[in-house]
Amino acid sequence: MPCDEDKSRMMPEAILHNEAKESVISIKSLYKSFGENKVLNGVNLELYKGENVVVLGRSGSGKSVLIKIIAGLLKPDEGNVTVLGERVDLLSLRELQELRLRIGFSFQSSALYDGMSVRENLEFPLVRNQRKLNRKQVNDAVEQVLHDVGLSQTINQMPSELSGGQKKRIGIARTLILKPEIMLYDEPTGGIDPITCVDINHLINKVQQQYNTSSIIITHDLTCAKMTGNRVAILVDGKIAKEGSFDDVFESQEPGIKAFYNYNFIK
Amino acid sequence: MQNNQNTIQAKAPQKSITERISTFFTGLYDIYKFILRFSREAFTPPYEFKEFIRQCFNMGYRSLGIISLTGFITGIVFTKQSRPSLADFGATSWLPSLVSLALIRALAPLITALIAAGKIGSNIGAELGSMNVTEQIDAMEVSGTNPFNFLVVTRVLAVTLTLPILMMYASFVGLMGSYLNINQNELTSFTSYIHDAFARITFLDIFASLFKSLVYGFTIGITGCFLGYKTTQGTVGVGKAANSSVVISMFLIFIEEIIIVQVVNAMR
Numbered sequence: 035m036p037c038d039e040d041k042s043r044m045m046p047e048a049i050l051h052n053e054a055k056e057s058v059i060s061i062k063s064l065y066k067s068f069g070e071n072k073v074l075n076g077v078n079l080e081l082y083k084g085e086n087v088v089v090l091g092r093s094g095s096g097k098s099v100l101i102k103i104i105a106g107l108l109k110p111d112e113g114n115v116t117v118l119g120e121r122v123d124l125l126s127l128r129e130l131q132e133l134r135l136r137i138g139f140s141f142q143s144s145a146l147y148d149g150m151s152v153r154e155n156l157e158f159p160l161v162r163n164q165r166k167l168n169r170k171q172v173n174d175a176v177e178q179v180l181h182d183v184g185l186s187q188t189i190n191q192m193p194s195e196l197s198g199g200q201k202k203r204i205g206i207a208r209t210l211i212l213k214p215e216i217m218l219y220d221e222p223t224g225g226i227d228p229i230t231c232v233d234i235n236h237l238i239n240k241v242q243q244q245y246n247t248s249s250i251i252i253t254h255d256l257t258c259a260k261m262t263g264n265r266v267a268i269l270v271d272g273k274i275a276k277e278g279s280f281d282d283v284f285e286s287q288e289p290g291i292k293a294f295y296n297y298n299f300i301k
Numbered sequence: 302m303q304n305n306q307n308t309i310q311a312k313a314p315q316k317s318i319t320e321r322i323s324t325f326f327t328g329l330y331d332i333y334k335f336i337l338r339f340s341r342e343a344f345t346p347p348y349e350f351k352e353f354i355r356q357c358f359n360m361g362y363r364s365l366g367i368i369s370l371t372g373f374i375t376g377i378v379f380t381k382q383s384r385p386s387l388a389d390f391g392a393t394s395w396l397p398s399l400v401s402l403a404l405i406r407a408l409a410p411l412i413t414a415l416i417a418a419g420k421i422g423s424n425i426g427a428e429l430g431s432m433n434v435t436e437q438i439d440a441m442e443v444s445g446t447n448p449f450n451f452l453v454v455t456r457v458l459a460v461t462l463t464l465p466i467l468m469m470y471a472s473f474v475g476l477m478g479s480y481l482n483i484n485q486n487e488l489t490s491f492t493s494y495i496h497d498a499f500a501r502i503t504f505l506d507i508f509a510s511l512f513k514s515l516v517y518g519f520t521i522g523i524t525g526c527f528l529g530y531k532t533t534q535g536t537v538g539v540g541k542a543a544n545s546s547v548v549i550s551m552f553l554i555f556i557e558e559i560i561i562v563q564v565v566n567a568m569r
Contacts, residue, residue: 135445145440159444
């Protein structure tokens with residue numbers, strides 16, 4: 035399926051011309067191994083305010099590990115990650131919890147709470163982090179995010195009654211309810227049909243504009259990369275092999291990058 | 302055949318004794334850290350009161366049926382089985398005392414705990430295990446909430462506080478079962494039965510049973526939560542967590558029973 039919507043052409047002017055760049059995530063020389071398996075092998079990456087960076091890579095290349103380290107769910111072996119000016123590895127649990135309120139994390143599996151309805155899923159982070167809100171304010175916030183993701187009708191449904199695409203959207207809505215400054219998407223289009231994928235891509239762009247978020251999008255879907263990424267970074271052998279606009283990255287003749295492009299349906 | 306054996310060996314390499322000992326002590330240290338974290342989080346606000354009540358309802362109210370059935374049958378069967386031995390000495394009038402002592406001191410706490418280990422322990426292990434492997438616990442963590450407080454503290458407290466209530470209920474139902482049997486055979490009145498049943502029960506008996514139930518409840522809760530919270534290996538891991546929750550809880554309950562009985566007997 036050809037994709038004409040190249041997001042890197044729509045990059046904010048300031049970012050495009052290296053002006054007034056404010057880094058919101060800075061990753062320096064990041065290493066992570068699981069036993070003998072070296073997953074990240076010196077990753078360096080910057081995310082600037084207002085942009086969407088897509089991290090592409092093959093399955094098992096360490097993309098999900100990278101954003102789990104950013105969110106403080108995993109600890110790096112070496113290197114450091116600075117998010118909104120805070121070194122993630124040096125924060126106490128309480129400080130990390132406060133920082134996480136400014137980060138939205140959309141899981142590959144959506145990770146909706148099985149035992150709770152859509153309304154309860156959305157209320158869960160809100161009522162625990164903003165305890166002064168009254169019932170009406172909570173209801174309004176839930177209805178607003180559901181409206182933003184286009185699923186107002188599902189408010190009383192259970193996660194088991196939702197389709198894969200709907201679950202992804204509700205997962206995104208659950209993070210948006212706290213109005214995060216940064217969004218981390220783990221395979222947002224993984225396991226769903228191509229048409230719903232395009233809807234999710236539009237939603238990611240809508241979130242960027244409406245909520246003024248900066249995002250890291252982890253994917254191996256080139257359509258998603260092209261539609262949502264202001265900048266693309268490709269992870270090969272645990273390192274960022276190349277980064278830049280979508281076209282710049284895939285003009286590369288490096289075998290690891292070329293192979294990735296050649297085997298994708300977008301060729 | 303030879304190939305198959307090689308494959309199996311390759312898939313599951315045997316651990317050396319040193320590795321097994323090391324894994325055992327690492328596991329013990331992890332449990333120690335888990336209990337320490339529980340003790341800290343249980344007294345740290347915010348308190349998940351609503352979830353605690355929900356868990357108490359799930360664990361307590363929904364266990365009443367099976368506790369009633371087993372308590373009642375235990376009361377009847379214990380009375381029936383004890384009668385011939387007492388009858389040989391012409392001492393069937395001691396049946397109410399015997400049954401009440403056996404029920405309150407040993408049978409009710411133990412039966413309630415074993416049923417709870419099977420019903421509640423496996424449920425906690427499976428529920429937290431599946432939440433873990435489907436990243437629901439991670440999702441709670443990244444949304445700035447404390448999953449340990451919401452999932453572990455509420456469940457452990459709920460089962461710890463619910464079990465003594467279930468134990469008292471099981472004792473009551475067991476005594477009623479016993480009364481039915483005694484009333485049928487010896488035509489003893491209810492007032493007389495209750496008088497005889499409680500004649501030899503002391504405060505220490507009731508206190509020890511309540512204390513035992515608290516300990517068993519805590520054991521079931523912590524074991525289920527620990528194994529569920531640390532689940533790995535996907536759905537296979539969930540099954541293992543549920544199964545191990547029951548087996549380990551039951552094993553620990555028997556060990557605790559032996560220790561508590563020794564201590565209480567020394568105090569008597």
